[in-house]
Amino acid sequence: MISQPDAGGHFGKYGGRYVPEILMSPLEELQNTYLEAKEDPAFHAELDMLLTTYAGRPTPLYYARRLSEQLGGPKIYIKREDLLHTGAHKINNCLGQALLARRMGKKRIIAETGAGQHGVATATVCALFGFDCTVYMGEEDMRRQRLNVFRMRLLGAKVVPVMSGSRTLKDAISEAMRDWVTNVSTTHYLLGSALGAHPYPMMVRDFHRVIGLEAREQILKVEGRLPDTVIACVGGGSNAIGIFHPFLEDAGVKLVGVEAGGRGPTLGDHAARFAGGSPGVLQGTYSYLLQDNDGQISLTHSVSAGLDYASVGPEHAMLHDLGRAEYCGCTDGMAIVAATTLSRTEGIIPALESAHAVAEAIRRAPLESKDKIFIVNLSGRGDKDIDIYRENLKEMDQA
Amino acid sequence: MTRIGKLFETLKAEKRCGMIAYLTAGDPTPDATPELVAALERGGADLIELGVPFSDPVADGPVIQLAGDRAIRAGTNMAKVLEIAAKIRETSQIPLLLFTYLNPALRYGFERLAKDARAAGIDGCLLTDVSVEEADNYVSVMREAGIDTVFMAAPTSTDHRLKLVAEYSSGFVYLVSRAGITGEQASVSDTALPLIERMRALTDLPLAMGFGISTAPQVAAIAEFSDAVVVGSAIVRQIGKDPAGVEALEAMMRELTDPLQKAAIS
Numbered sequence: 001m002i003s004q005p006d007a008g009g010h011f012g013k014y015g016g017r018y019v020p021e022i023l024m025s026p027l028e029e030l031q032n033t034y035l036e037a038k039e040d041p042a043f044h045a046e047l048d049m050l051l052t053t054y055a056g057r058p059t060p061l062y063y064a065r066r067l068s069e070q071l072g073g074p075k076i077y078i079k080r081e082d083l084l085h086t087g088a089h090k091i092n093n094c095l096g097q098a099l100l101a102r103r104m105g106k107k108r109i110i111a112e113t114g115a116g117q118h119g120v121a122t123a124t125v126c127a128l129f130g131f132d133c134t135v136y137m138g139e140e141d142m143r144r145q146r147l148n149v150f151r152m153r154l155l156g157a158k159v160v161p162v163m164s165g166s167r168t169l170k171d172a173i174s175e176a177m178r179d180w181v182t183n184v185s186t187t188h189y190l191l192g193s194a195l196g197a198h199p200y201p202m203m204v205r206d207f208h209r210v211i212g213l214e215a216r217e218q219i220l221k222v223e224g225r226l227p228d229t230v231i232a233c234v235g236g237g238s239n240a241i242g243i244f245h246p247f248l249e250d251a252g253v254k255l256v257g258v259e260a261g262g263r264g265p266t267l268g269d270h271a272a273r274f275a276g277g278s279p280g281v282l283q284g285t286y287s288y289l290l291q292d293n294d295g296q297i298s299l300t301h302s303v304s305a306g307l308d309y310a311s312v313g314p315e316h317a318m319l320h321d322l323g324r325a326e327y328c329g330c331t332d333g334m335a336i337v338a339a340t341t342l343s344r345t346e347g348i349i350p351a352l353e354s355a356h357a358v359a360e361a362i363r364r365a366p367l368e369s370k371d372k373i374f375i376v377n378l379s380g381r382g383d384k385d386i387d388i389y390r391e392n393l394k395e396m397d398q399a
Numbered sequence: 400m401t402r403i404g405k406l407f408e409t410l411k412a413e414k415r416c417g418m419i420a421y422l423t424a425g426d427p428t429p430d431a432t433p434e435l436v437a438a439l440e441r442g443g444a445d446l447i448e449l450g451v452p453f454s455d456p457v458a459d460g461p462v463i464q465l466a467g468d469r470a471i472r473a474g475t476n477m478a479k480v481l482e483i484a485a486k487i488r489e490t491s492q493i494p495l496l497l498f499t500y501l502n503p504a505l506r507y508g509f510e511r512l513a514k515d516a517r518a519a520g521i522d523g524c525l526l527t528d529v530s531v532e533e534a535d536n537y538v539s540v541m542r543e544a545g546i547d548t549v550f551m552a553a554p555t556s557t558d559h560r561l562k563l564v565a566e567y568s569s570g571f572v573y574l575v576s577r578a579g580i581t582g583e584q585a586s587v588s589d590t591a592l593p594l595i596e597r598m599r600a601l602t603d604l605p606l607a608m609g610f611g612i613s614t615a616p617q618v619a620a621i622a623e624f625s626d627a628v629v630v631g632s633a634i635v636r637q638i639g640k641d642p643a644g645v646e647a648l649e650a651m652m653r654e655l656t657d658p659l660q661k662a663a664i665s
Contacts, residue, residue, distance in 0.1 A: 022553035295506030
């Protein structure tokens with residue numbers, strides 16, 4: 001399983017490279033640059049240095065004692081990606097891809113963003129490397145993640161509102177692809193999730209594997225054994241694949257991905273691709289997809305902009321079919337309640353996306369015994385969601 | 400040989416560059432499309448690309464995106480487009496090429512699509528986001544049913560890739576004139592002619608060039624080197640502006656094909 005994908009970027013039958021011909025050569029160039037860099041010790045040395053001195057790695061693996069005791073079940077450990085510079089795991093991938101852009105001699109960077117965390121991380125590395133930066137963001141997401149829009153602008157990035165479709169992450173990706181097709185010789189598309197055409201799902205995963213590698217080493221050090229369950233939220237699936245991947249060969253470790261259950265199970269009200277979708281091709285990759293009978297992509301909903309996407313990374317599709325990882329949903333309401341619980345028991349305000357993973361831990365913990373160990377990947381912090389939390393304060397106070 | 404193959408033989412014999420016209424099927428309504436196609440044919444179009452609307456057209460600019468939205472809202476899907484094709488076939492033998500993205504075709508099913516498209520009188524198919532690397536099954540199913548598979552080549556394609564594109568194409572090869580999405584441009588890109596020359600050295604298949612071609616002078620400039628010229632967004636814009644204007648559409652097509660007729664006479 002570790003050797004996935006094949007040379008064409010296939011994870012089993014999923015993945016691949018489904019793009020207009022004009023993007024095929026740039027994708028080959030990116031792939032070759034990445035494969036070359038991967039074998040270059042100087043590349044790793046520079047990336048490690050940046051991850052350590054700039055981004056703040058390694059992140060702590062924190063034992064959430066009060067939360068664990070309150071739930072009366074397993075010991076819950078939290079992988080604190082929210083403590084990284086810019087407030088989420090996204091910086092791991094952005095630093096890696098910025099080094100690749102420099103290797104390719106490209107000085108203009110474009111990106112899409114949903115919750116704005118990837119946009120902020122991209123704007124940050126562009127400031128650091130002196131790149132010109134344009135971020136595409138759905139108009140609806142710009143409204144609900146205003147703080148991050150301002151952060152990107154403060155960092156010198158141009159934020160372009162996307163008005164087409166559902167005005168969310170999917171439409172931002174389409175617009176970024178259109179920009180890339182047009183400016184391909186000068187521009188690197190810094191895709192922010194384990195999605196899209198090969199090599200992105202493999203490359204983005206590799207840049208986030210550090211999460212799982214650290215967590216595995218840390219839990220072995222403090223507990224002397226591997227965890228029973230690893231839980232992460234899944235939008236495109238970058239933080240989840242990052243923490244899952246180093247545990248894939250550990251058969252005893254259960255891997256749980258949490259999708260956005262939104263308002264409920266009706267098509268259009270959620271972003272639960274495994275529960276409500278079927279395989280198809282969107283934006284370069286073959287994976288599970290929320291679509292209608294004509295193959296048109298469905299609208300999605302989640303209170304969390306970062307999980308509000310109609311498809312999912314192809315490696316997750318493979319892990320789902322193999323049964324190696326299981327995927328479940330968490331509603332908007334459950335995520336908001338979980339965010340409140342974590343804030344008030346541990347003093348950690350999670351991002352809405354990460355709150356989905358916390359909610360699943362809270363749901364499972366009372367069902368399992370105290371000698372079990374959970375690791376929850378806390379992919380981002382909640383500052384960006386303060387407006388949404390404030391709107392829901394009444395529900396939160398009843399939690 | 401499909402109607403597409405025969406068309407290019409005729410064009411060669413007449414020493415004429417062909418006009419390929421794209422429109423989004425079902426825009427503004429499925430019922431309107433056959434008449435719009437007839438107008439394009441009267442105006443001099445030699446081949447029609449019937450665009451099947453897709454919700455997320457990453458290779459298209461705003462004009463074709465909006466047309467696709469209108470068509471989807473009007474109830475257009477793959478089955479409807481095949482009905483439209485059959486309707487066009489009642490009165491016309493103009494070659495028809497289905498032009499869309501992979502997902503609507505995948506959802507319909509390749510085998511079912513090949514069979515139904517053949518029955519509806521479709522001659523060829525182009526799926527914008529199917530790279531040759533992912534095309535084996537699609538190509539074999541379509542060819543089996545006697546449907547041409549047209550692939551795109553781009554200025555960014557290496558010679559190695561151009562060879563692959565030619566290998567997987569039948570009927571003709573679609574050359575993308577410039578880096579970018581569909582849409583009108585002020586002038587012909589300087590990447591256009593080198594791409595024709597590179598491709599010509601690698602294949603005997605007819606070459607059609609599109610993307611960004613919207614005026615008679617641009618058509619004339621491309622026609623000197625290419626076997627056919629594709630006009631898309633300009634037609635779709637005209638239909639969007641004046642959906643009932645069958646005569647205006649015909650006049651516009653005639654103006655764009657005028658340089659081709661003149662070139663043939665001289």
